[in-house]
Amino acid sequence: MKDEVFYGKSMQRVKDDNEELYQAIVDINNAVWDGKALDYKTQKLIAIGIAASNSDTRAIKKQMESAKKELGITRDEILDVLKVVLLTSGMPPFNKSLSVLNEVF
Incomplete structure (x- = not known):
């Protein structure tokens, strides 16, 4: 799910309505898919x-x-x-x- 590819149907609405929340989700996404270990x-x-x-x-x-x-x-x-x-x-x-x-x- 790299590159902000979210499959939830409502993610575009979150992005449009609440940029701060959307950015927090993007940050979690990046932290999860970091490939460290x-x-x-x-x-x-x-x-x-x-x-x-x-x-x-x-x-x-x-x-x-x-x-x-x-x-x-x-x-x-x-x-x-x-x-x-x-x-x-x-x-x-x-x-x-x-x-x-x-x-x-």
């Missing part, structure tokens, strides 16, 4: 795992699409993440995420 690719794979564990189809798709486009993350790399989701969160989140993976790739 973990590189951005690893952080993105973690974000995919979290979205998958939450069974949030929209977030899963957005994370996978940006991972593929921005970082060249492969289907196999994401599948490795989804295997961890299967182990930690169960079959329903895994199946939902696998369906999205097949759609994106």
Whole structure:
């Protein structure tokens, strides 16, 4: 989510209505995706795992699409993440995420 790419539907309204709040969100975004100990690719794979564990189809798709486009993350790399989701969160989140993976790739 580098470069102020926010997927929340209301972020443009926040930017228009409350520049100070929007800037605080941008600052948090920059602090999170700083790549100090973990590189951005690893952080993105973690974000995919979290979205998958939450069974949030929209977030899963957005994370996978940006991972593929921005970082060249492969289907196999994401599948490795989804295997961890299967182990930690169960079959329903895994199946939902696998369906999205097949759609994106």
